[in-house]
Amino acid sequence: MPTKVLEQRVDDERAWTPAMMGQKRPWRFDLDQRCWDLIDPIVEAWRQNPQPATQVSLDETQCQSGKEALADVIRVLDAGVGFVLLDGIPLDRYSHQEAALIYWLVGQMIGRPIQQNVKGTLLYDVRDVGADHTKGARFSVTNAGTPFHTDGAFYQNPADYVALLNLRPARSGGKSQMLSAYSLHNLLVDRSPELLETLYQGFHFDRRGEIKEGESPTSEHPVFNWDGAELTMRYLSYYIHEGHNQTGLALSEAQQVSLQAIEDVMDQDNLFVEFTVQPGQMLFCNNHWILHSRSGYQDHDDPDLRRHYLRLWLWRRP
Numbered sequence: 001m002p003t004k005v006l007e008q009r010v011d012d013e014r015a016w017t018p019a020m021m022g023q024k025r026p027w028r029f030d031l032d033q034r035c036w037d038l039i040d041p042i043v044e045a046w047r048q049n050p051q052p053a054t055q056v057s058l059d060e061t062q063c064q065s066g067k068e069a070l071a072d073v074i075r076v077l078d079a080g081v082g083f084v085l086l087d088g089i090p091l092d093r094y095s096h097q098e099a100a101l102i103y104w105l106v107g108q109m110i111g112r113p114i115q116q117n118v119k120g121t122l123l124y125d126v127r128d129v130g131a132d133h134t135k136g137a138r139f140s141v142t143n144a145g146t147p148f149h150t151d152g153a154f155y156q157n158p159a160d161y162v163a164l165l166n167l168r169p170a171r172s173g174g175k176s177q178m179l180s181a182y183s184l185h186n187l188l189v190d191r192s193p194e195l196l197e198t199l200y201q202g203f204h205f206d207r208r209g210e211i212k213e214g215e216s217p218t219s220e221h222p223v224f225n226w227d228g229a230e231l232t233m234r235y236l237s238y239y240i241h242e243g244h245n246q247t248g249l250a251l252s253e254a255q256q257v258s259l260q261a262i263e264d265v266m267d268q269d270n271l272f273v274e275f276t277v278q279p280g281q282m283l284f285c286n287n288h289w290i291l292h293s294r295s296g297y298q299d300h301d302d303p304d305l306r307r308h309y310l311r312l313w314l315w316r317r318p
Helices: 033-050 060-070 071-079 096-110 181-191 193-199 237-247 252-266
Strands: 028-030 083-087 111-113 124-126 148-151 160-166 176-182 202-206 218-222 224-226 231-233 272-275 282-286 291-293 310-314
Touching: 028 071, 028 272, 033 060, 033 096, 060 071, 060 096, 071 083, 071 096, 096 111, 096 160, 096 282, 096 310, 148 237, 176 181, 181 193, 181 231, 181 252, 181 291, 193 252, 202 237, 218 237, 237 252, 282 291
Parallel strands: 028 083
Antiparallel strands: 083 282, 111 310, 124 310, 148 291, 160 282, 160 310, 176 272, 176 291, 202 218, 224 231
C-alpha cells in the first residue's frame, strides 16, 4: 500500500544546493573540548588494557554529556544540511587502534551503533579486498566508484546516520559527494509530479547476500516515504535493478521512467558537493535524506599503505 505522497516543495535548510551555500561550509566542525575531556581518560585506560574498541561502552551519563557537547553537530545532521565533517583525530598522536576507539566513542555520543551485516559487525572496514560488485559484493569492499545511494536501503530499519573515519587515503581518487534528497524531490515536484506516486510504492532491492537461511534474497520498499515531518529515501539504482532481476518481476514502465527521472536529475543538475575526507577526519551524514557517493580510486601497491576507512551505522538517541 503506498505511503502518503509529499506533493509540495520543502524549502527549508535541508533542501540545499551548492549554489545556495556559496562559499560557506556549514558542515565543518572541530571536535568539542568537552568530548576530549571524556575521551582522553578512556584512551589512557585502554592503553593499559587494550581490547577491541567495540567492547568499550560509554555509560548513559557520558553519552548524554557527549550528546550535549555535540548538539550543534546533531542539529545540522537532523535539520541542517544533513552531513558533518568533524575534525579531527591527530594520527600523529594516536595509533590507528586508538583512533578507532575515539571514533567509536564519538559515535556513541551521536547515536547508538547498530550491526551492519548478518555477522553482527559494528565497526566495519571499508577497503578494497579485490571483490566485484557485479558478482554480488557490496561496493564498500571494492575500489569502484559508488553511485549516489543511501546505506542499507534493503534493510527493514536502515541506520539513521552513517559515519566514516579516514585512517588511510587512497593514492588518488576516492572523493566524497553529498546530495540532498529534499532538493532532488523538489525538482521532481516541479517537473514530474506524476511520477511521485510510483516512487512511493514498492521496489525490490537486492540484499547482497545479507540474509539468513530461508529469508528472501530481496526486500521490498518504496524509494520515498514521507511521515509528515521528515522525508526518507532508500536508493541505490543498481540494487533495485538486481532485486527485480532476482525476483523475475520486471520493472514496470512507470517504475523505469521514475527511476530514470531520478538519475537524470542527479546527472544534469548541480546538486552535490564534493570534498576529500582527510586522514583523522570523521564524516557523519543523515541516512534518511542524504544521498552519498564516492569516486573510484587508485590504491597503493604496498598493502600497508592502502586506503582504509572505518564505517559506523547509528540510530538516533532519544
